[in-house]
Amino acid sequence: AQDTVTLTIATVNNGDMVRMQGLTDDFTSQHPDIQLEWVTLEENVLRQNVTQDIATNGGQYDVVTIGTYEVPIWGKQGWLAPLDDLPADYDVDDLLPSIRAGLSVDGTLYAAPFYGESSFVMYRKDLAEAAGVTIPDQPTWDDIRKAAEAMNDPDNGVYGICLRGKAGWGENMAFLTTMANSYGARWFDENWKPQFDSPEWKAAITDYLDLMNNYGPPGASSNGFNENLTLFQQGKCGMWIDATVAGSFVTDPNNSTVADKVGFALAPDAGHGRRANWLWAWSLAIPASSDAIPQAKEFIAWATGKGYTELVANSEGWANVPPGTRTSLYENQDYLSAAPFAQMTIDSINAADPNSPTEQPVPYTGVQFVAIPEFQGLGTSVGQEFSAALAGEKSVDEALAAAQDVATQTMTEAGYITQ
Amino acid sequence: MGQITLSKVAKRFGDAEVIPPLDLIIDDGEFVVFVGPSGCGKSTLLRLIAGLEDTSDGRILIDGKDATALGPAQRGLAMVFQSYALYPHMSVRSNIAFPLKMAGLDKAEQDRRVEGAAKVLNLTNYLDRRPGQLSGGQRQRVAIGRAIVREPAAFLFDEPLSNLDAALRVGMRLEISELHERLKTTMIYVTHDQVEAMTMADKIVVLNAGRIEQVGSPLELYRTPRNLFVAGFIGSPKMSFITGAEAQKAGGATVGVRPEHLRVSPSEGPWRGTVGVSEHLGSDTFFHVHDTGLAPVITVRADGEVALSHGDTVHLTPQADKIHRFDQNGLRI
Amino acid sequence: MGQITLSKVAKRFGDAEVIPPLDLIIDDGEFVVFVGPSGCGKSTLLRLIAGLEDTSDGRILIDGKDATALGPAQRGLAMVFQSYALYPHMSVRSNIAFPLKMAGLDKAEQDRRVEGAAKVLNLTNYLDRRPGQLSGGQRQRVAIGRAIVREPAAFLFDEPLSNLDAALRVGMRLEISELHERLKTTMIYVTHDQVEAMTMADKIVVLNAGRIEQVGSPLELYRTPRNLFVAGFIGSPKMSFITGAEAQKAGGATVGVRPEHLRVSPSEGPWRGTVGVSEHLGSDTFFHVHDTGLAPVITVRADGEVALSHGDTVHLTPQADKIHRFDQNGLRI
Amino acid sequence: MSTQASRSAARTMLSPAVILLFVWMIVPLVLTLWFSFHRYNLLTPERYGFIWFQNYANFVTSPDFWGAIVNTLILVLGVLFITVVGGILIALLIDRPIWGQGPVRILVISPFFIMPPVAALVWKNMFFNPTNGLFAAAFHAIGLRPYDFLGQAPLASIIVIVAWQWLPFATLILLTALQSLSSEQLEAAEMDGAPPVKRFWYIVLPHLSRAITVVVLIQTIFLLGILVEILVTTNGGPGTQSTTLTFLVYKEALLNFDAGKAAAGGVVAVILANIVAIFLMRAIGKNLDA
Amino acid sequence: MARAVSTQRKAFNTVVAWGVALLIAFPIIWTVLTSFKPEPQAVATPPIWLGFDWTTKNYHDVVQQRGYFSFFLNSVIIALGSTALGLLIAIPAAWSMAFVPGRRTRDLLMWMLSTKMMPAVAVLTPLYLIFRTLGLLDSRLGLVVVLMLINLPIIVWMLYTYFKEIPGEILEAARMDGASLWNEILYVLTPMAIPGIASTLILNIILAWNEAFWTIILTVTDAAPLTKFISGFSSPQGLFYAKLSAASTMAIAPILIMGWFSQKQLVRGLTFGAVK
Numbered sequence A: 001a002q003d004t005v006t007l008t009i010a011t012v013n014n015g016d017m018v019r020m021q022g023l024t025d026d027f028t029s030q031h032p033d034i035q036l037e038w039v040t041l042e043e044n045v046l047r048q049n050v051t052q053d054i055a056t057n058g059g060q061y062d063v064v065t066i067g068t069y070e071v072p073i074w075g076k077q078g079w080l081a082p083l084d085d086l087p088a089d090y091d092v093d094d095l096l097p098s099i100r101a102g103l104s105v106d107g108t109l110y111a112a113p114f115y116g117e118s119s120f121v122m123y124r125k126d127l128a129e130a131a132g133v134t135i136p137d138q139p140t141w142d143d144i145r146k147a148a149e150a151m152n153d154p155d156n157g158v159y160g161i162c163l164r165g166k167a168g169w170g171e172n173m174a175f176l177t178t179m180a181n182s183y184g185a186r187w188f189d190e191n192w193k194p195q196f197d198s199p200e201w202k203a204a205i206t207d208y209l210d211l212m213n214n215y216g217p218p219g220a221s222s223n224g225f226n227e228n229l230t231l232f233q234q235g236k237c238g239m240w241i242d243a244t245v246a247g248s249f250v251t252d253p254n255n256s257t258v259a260d261k262v263g264f265a266l267a268p269d270a271g272h273g274r275r276a277n278w279l280w281a282w283s284l285a286i287p288a289s290s291d292a293i294p295q296a297k298e299f300i301a302w303a304t305g306k307g308y309t310e311l312v313a314n315s316e317g318w319a320n321v322p323p324g325t326r327t328s329l330y331e332n333q334d335y336l337s338a339a340p341f342a343q344m345t346i347d348s349i350n351a352a353d354p355n356s357p358t359e360q361p362v363p364y365t366g367v368q369f370v371a372i373p374e375f376q377g378l379g380t381s382v383g384q385e386f387s388a389a390l391a392g393e394k395s396v397d398e399a400l401a402a403a404q405d406v407a408t409q410t411m412t413e414a415g416y417i418t419q
Numbered sequence B, C: 001m002g003q004i005t006l007s008k009v010a011k012r013f014g015d016a017e018v019i020p021p022l023d024l025i026i027d028d029g030e031f032v033v034f035v036g037p038s039g040c041g042k043s044t045l046l047r048l049i050a051g052l053e054d055t056s057d058g059r060i061l062i063d064g065k066d067a068t069a070l071g072p073a074q075r076g077l078a079m080v081f082q083s084y085a086l087y088p089h090m091s092v093r094s095n096i097a098f099p100l101k102m103a104g105l106d107k108a109e110q111d112r113r114v115e116g117a118a119k120v121l122n123l124t125n126y127l128d129r130r131p132g133q134l135s136g137g138q139r140q141r142v143a144i145g146r147a148i149v150r151e152p153a154a155f156l157f158d159e160p161l162s163n164l165d166a167a168l169r170v171g172m173r174l175e176i177s178e179l180h181e182r183l184k185t186t187m188i189y190v191t192h193d194q195v196e197a198m199t200m201a202d203k204i205v206v207l208n209a210g211r212i213e214q215v216g217s218p219l220e221l222y223r224t225p226r227n228l229f230v231a232g233f234i235g236s237p238k239m240s241f242i243t244g245a246e247a248q249k250a251g252g253a254t255v256g257v258r259p260e261h262l263r264v265s266p267s268e269g270p271w272r273g274t275v276g277v278s279e280h281l282g283s284d285t286f287f288h289v290h291d292t293g294l295a296p297v298i299t300v301r302a303d304g305e306v307a308l309s310h311g312d313t314v315h316l317t318p319q320a321d322k323i324h325r326f327d328q329n330g331l332r333i
Numbered sequence D: 001m002s003t004q005a006s007r008s009a010a011r012t013m014l015s016p017a018v019i020l021l022f023v024w025m026i027v028p029l030v031l032t033l034w035f036s037f038h039r040y041n042l043l044t045p046e047r048y049g050f051i052w053f054q055n056y057a058n059f060v061t062s063p064d065f066w067g068a069i070v071n072t073l074i075l076v077l078g079v080l081f082i083t084v085v086g087g088i089l090i091a092l093l094i095d096r097p098i099w100g101q102g103p104v105r106i107l108v109i110s111p112f113f114i115m116p117p118v119a120a121l122v123w124k125n126m127f128f129n130p131t132n133g134l135f136a137a138a139f140h141a142i143g144l145r146p147y148d149f150l151g152q153a154p155l156a157s158i159i160v161i162v163a164w165q166w167l168p169f170a171t172l173i174l175l176t177a178l179q180s181l182s183s184e185q186l187e188a189a190e191m192d193g194a195p196p197v198k199r200f201w202y203i204v205l206p207h208l209s210r211a212i213t214v215v216v217l218i219q220t221i222f223l224l225g226i227l228v229e230i231l232v233t234t235n236g237g238p239g240t241q242s243t244t245l246t247f248l249v250y251k252e253a254l255l256n257f258d259a260g261k262a263a264a265g266g267v268v269a270v271i272l273a274n275i276v277a278i279f280l281m282r283a284i285g286k287n288l289d290a
Numbered sequence E: 001m002a003r004a005v006s007t008q009r010k011a012f013n014t015v016v017a018w019g020v021a022l023l024i025a026f027p028i029i030w031t032v033l034t035s036f037k038p039e040p041q042a043v044a045t046p047p048i049w050l051g052f053d054w055t056t057k058n059y060h061d062v063v064q065q066r067g068y069f070s071f072f073l074n075s076v077i078i079a080l081g082s083t084a085l086g087l088l089i090a091i092p093a094a095w096s097m098a099f100v101p102g103r104r105t106r107d108l109l110m111w112m113l114s115t116k117m118m119p120a121v122a123v124l125t126p127l128y129l130i131f132r133t134l135g136l137l138d139s140r141l142g143l144v145v146v147l148m149l150i151n152l153p154i155i156v157w158m159l160y161t162y163f164k165e166i167p168g169e170i171l172e173a174a175r176m177d178g179a180s181l182w183n184e185i186l187y188v189l190t191p192m193a194i195p196g197i198a199s200t201l202i203l204n205i206i207l208a209w210n211e212a213f214w215t216i217i218l219t220v221t222d223a224a225p226l227t228k229f230i231s232g233f234s235s236p237q238g239l240f241y242a243k244l245s246a247a248s249t250m251a252i253a254p255i256l257i258m259g260w261f262s263q264k265q266l267v268r269g270l271t272f273g274a275v276k
């Protein structure tokens, strides 16, 4: 027997990941020589810690949870160990093509998706009915606006629509970028020139503010995914456009007061050929600095393999399996019938194209982000401008002008724009 | 004006009766000293008069008007504290002017009075210093200055000299006496030092455990102490007390003789003992005589020139007319 | 044994020369008092002897051996501090035993010596108390106890009584004197109180601004002060100094007369003045006489029975053989 | 107590602390200075290179810079104001004889024991949250629309949280100072005819000045570094309304991973902090010596 | 000599003081209450004060999800370790500054304090690299050293002001009594300064326990203290107020309880020379 190896695994503190920690007996009983140590952190803290460590070659982690934004950048830097020799029964080809593409660099897979998501509309069927509106499966922004207006009833603590407002590249900018995409806007033109001075951006932001100011909850500028989820679960939102994973939370009777009243629709569009939905996958990757790469691979194969899906299905029910990573899941009748949002999820994921997020050509990949290292900072700075606009501190024009300035400065400093 | 009358004034702290009901009249212009051992209630009594403590019982009249319910500021009295209680962050000038400022006097009048007080107290050159930059005696003077400017009906002093060193104490004692001569304002002065009491007072009030043991002029107390407590307390060095057969002979349960009323001689006299420590002050010499069989030690004052050394045998003769006799209850016969 | 010799000892703090080079011999068994006004360098000198400060110059010999470079513990001296410097967290017993513990004595010997010292100092009943539970006088005795047990070559006292009140001070002064009588160990005692110096010392060293003004027995200093400074410093109340024509007549630039060497009379005598403050001690009375045209104030000691009041005119007669004459430089003629 | 022996002993005993702190200061400082002259983004290590003062120029000319300085000052001064004034009032209150002095004191100092992330989370979620927070409930109860504290008044909200954490510290220091005021001084002022308010103004407040300087000095040192509270509650926003200098540096270091620019920002922050410090130490030096 | 106060006044003061005190402590009280509520009741409007269904489920959930003991243990080790090490270094230093002051003593003190002015984020990368090189990442030793250094200036200052109030004469007496420097510090200074040292110790434990930057950045699992524990709870999905409250309560309870019990000692020495 060889010595036991301890894997340090950094995860995000969301429900699926936490559930995985509860199921690791299955893995450790198969691999008595591998011990698992978990570091569960809030998303931003996790990203900071992991990035700091990997970039300085600190070697603290063996498996890290990262998203579709980091994988291409880090893979290119050589910071991640390629996942090229996964066992045959892992069935790499079963991974959803758009997700797999997002996790590969030059055809090499650098991370295995744990779950994937897009975004869609969740709405209260009961409220819509009471207000006399219907939300089509493929709504336009106009439909959304009308429905929000109809359902809005602040005196009874119900707000027409909840959207992200908290500043952050992964918070409000994830949503706003997709919204802008659907309005035909883009971050940069082919020469990396920022485009916040375009009419498309202005239209998107104007409509966003219009929706939120009239039909949104108070304090929306500090609402992120979790805040909105809480609001929706308490029955305070008529509609909510956000990640598809939320589908299982809002329909969970243990935590949601509206579990049986939720309807789903694709993310809205504005007639520009793209819907306002994103593409994201929380994925497991191995830092190149790890000293236990083979064992880490075994773990990843277990955690993202088909077996794990069945394990969860057996112990927690089909509704709780990690969604959005494998074609086979969406062919499984048990799952489709247990998860009312499943079809909508796969349709949303399939509708997203990281390489062509909007109708105009772009020099970058990424739907709701721009896969360049500078984006975290830039996205957050721009997000703060829009958050300020939402809080009423700035007008649309001021916010857009400021966004344009900061983007221009960042891109110039980073050398994308050359005079 | 400054006539103060205490009538049945008592003070209790919770259950502890610190001052049993007590009557006292302090006449206008008098210099009255409260003296007594530590903890006997001197400060408490003074603070009752000042209004810093409420009386538990009885009335306090100032110039005939009932002041029992008045606040300290309304009584028209000024107090000098043991710690001086100067305001450390103000200049001497501001310290002295403070009561005037509080009274709302205009600036010119304030200045006039401060200058006046400073001149009287020799503080003119220090007006712009902070208290921290002054010596002990100077601070004491500032505290007095602060009291003077108010032109109060009476001054209250609570052990004002006990933080000064011996030489300064003597000097300041004189200054306060001179001040009293000049102002002729009533002064009530608390001390536990009987020398201060004797040298300064017009009238001494001897306190013991909150009770008044005797009231009288310094010489009255010196000559005719009413009881053993006063006898032992007044006079320095202390009176020596003799009990037993020799006392009976002299006609009392206890007999007291002051050091200055004993004659010492190497050969003759009724009492015999050996010399212990002798203290040469130049002007006088004090011998501590042991082994007399009368008292543990008898103190004798002799001329500065008398030379006796440790272990010598001496004879003592008391002056018969200066002997104090006390009965079993310690009261003067 | 405890003979201490200072030879050309000097101390500078930075640029300030606090003690100019100075010679002094303290004989074995002597009770030497350093006296002088505040800030004159008494403590500094004592601390130089103790080894708590380095000398800037000169040598210190203890029993003939050079101790200049020795640390405080090696000199075999014991010190009693003004603040007592007891260890507040230790019992009286541990306080007294501390130096023995540091010296590594065994427990039994420690106990034996502590008990002995406690008996001498009347502390036996307090051995298990903390210093905080003792009165000032008792604390002082503990501090002395801690010094005694070491059986030092000499005791150093730095104003040991200045934190006690008047009555206690007199008592403790006697106890220390008695201790010296018993132990016959060299004692060096610092005070700024000339009464203490006079009553306790075998030999007084008068210091002024770091310089030795005079060394001698109390009565020598009282009778033949070498200069104005010593004359003014020794004796209580202070000598009065007369300058001008009257002094010339008596044969000096300045002439000093002690209060006890003046006779007061309502009608006759060469010097005339008015009575200011009078201090009645019972045994004596001190008059402060103003307006003599000779000195701002002349102090006179009179009998306790003499009655004169403020403003009375009096005549003073100095005792011719007790007059002190000084030249222009303030030196005794 | 200054013999040669004791002085050299003192030097020996002082040196570990001094050497450790010196190393602790100088090594990161030198490295920071070094990085600050380099283009060094952790995410693009291939572009590492020496760029003179480019980082400084970029940092100082960034549009957020001056706003961040102003915000920093507002934050520090706001917290100082609340804690000092509140601390004095509370100290005055609990210095008086009351029943249950012990428990009251325990309650008052409790916030001091709370770790910053917990404090920020609790305030943000359970109090400031405009839908579920207690303040929202209170607003509802009196018939007002909930106020969005973190959105509308982000800096003020953060000031409240931080002040809440530091209030006990200020209170305690001021309370001990207050208790050291000799009662004779107050009584003297009372005899001198000063009513309570004037006694406070002329006697108590000047007496507290030294304690106030100490509170200001210590708190300023800690407050200049406030980060967690901002991070948890507003993330510097909305806009840059609650972005302080420290937060700006944080953004460079942990969002952009621009170690070079963060280093430059750090150096700028250190310089500014030291200007404040010199200012303060002048003041406190005067007060501490007195 | 405090003056007696009338009962009515005292009652009035008592009511006001208790009101203010409860107001100040309210967020903590509310957090603890919330931690015993079922999630939906935790966010109920209007808020439920005491009449909710008391449950300890949140604590079970939190412990099950994240564990607790190892975080707690690390917090204890790091707080105590850095404090002990700090005192060991600071006591001699404070002794020197208090009893053998030089012209530069105050400057030295202020310099020490100024080392706290460097924003931690600015030195993050350099320090991370140093720690990586030394192999101190995610080690308790590393954190003990860092927290000790962070708090050293404060410890030195507190001890210094405390020592300065101890009369030098007592140490001189010890020296006269034949105590070596070591004995002087061991037998005389330290026991006498117990209140000050205790207060310093407590303050430092609090500061170390609550430090939430380096403890999060420099640890992964082995050395992770409660600050790291709490940072995993800042926004889990769905309703989380009750669980957050439970986790918060668990993170602050040990230090809060310690603080309450040592309140007197903490207060006694916490002056930083503010009182003369």
Ligand SMILES: Nc1ncnc2c1ncn2[C@@H]1O[C@H](COP(=O)(O)OP(=O)(O)OP(=O)(O)O)[C@@H](O)[C@H]1O
Binding pocket: B013, B016, B018, B036, B037, B038, B039, B040, B041, B042, B043, B044, B045, B192, E001, E002, E003, E004
């Ligand atoms: N506020 C108080 N509460 C309870 N007891 C008090 C209070 N103030 C004084 N006492 C008690 O009253 C008694 C008299 O105290 P007071 O201060 O008047 O004595 P004193 O004669 O001034 O003593 P000293 O010479 O030491 O100043 C003492 O036993 C003291 O303990």
Ligand SMILES: Nc1ncnc2c1ncn2[C@@H]1O[C@H](COP(=O)(O)OP(=O)(O)OP(=O)(O)O)[C@@H](O)[C@H]1O
Binding pocket: C013, C016, C018, C036, C037, C038, C039, C040, C041, C042, C043, C044, C045, C192, D001
């Ligand atoms: N460590 C020191 N540094 C500088 N000057 C000092 C120091 N110690 C004492 N001095 C100065 O030396 C002089 C003598 O001081 P010392 O304490 O010996 O006086 P003293 O005669 O004991 O006075 P006191 O009666 O007030 O105790 C004073 O002027 C004092 O200011």
Ligand SMILES: [Mg+2]
Binding pocket: B042, B043, B044, B158, B159
């Ligand atoms: Mg008193």
Ligand SMILES: [Mg+2]
Binding pocket: C042, C043, C044
């Ligand atoms: Mg001295």
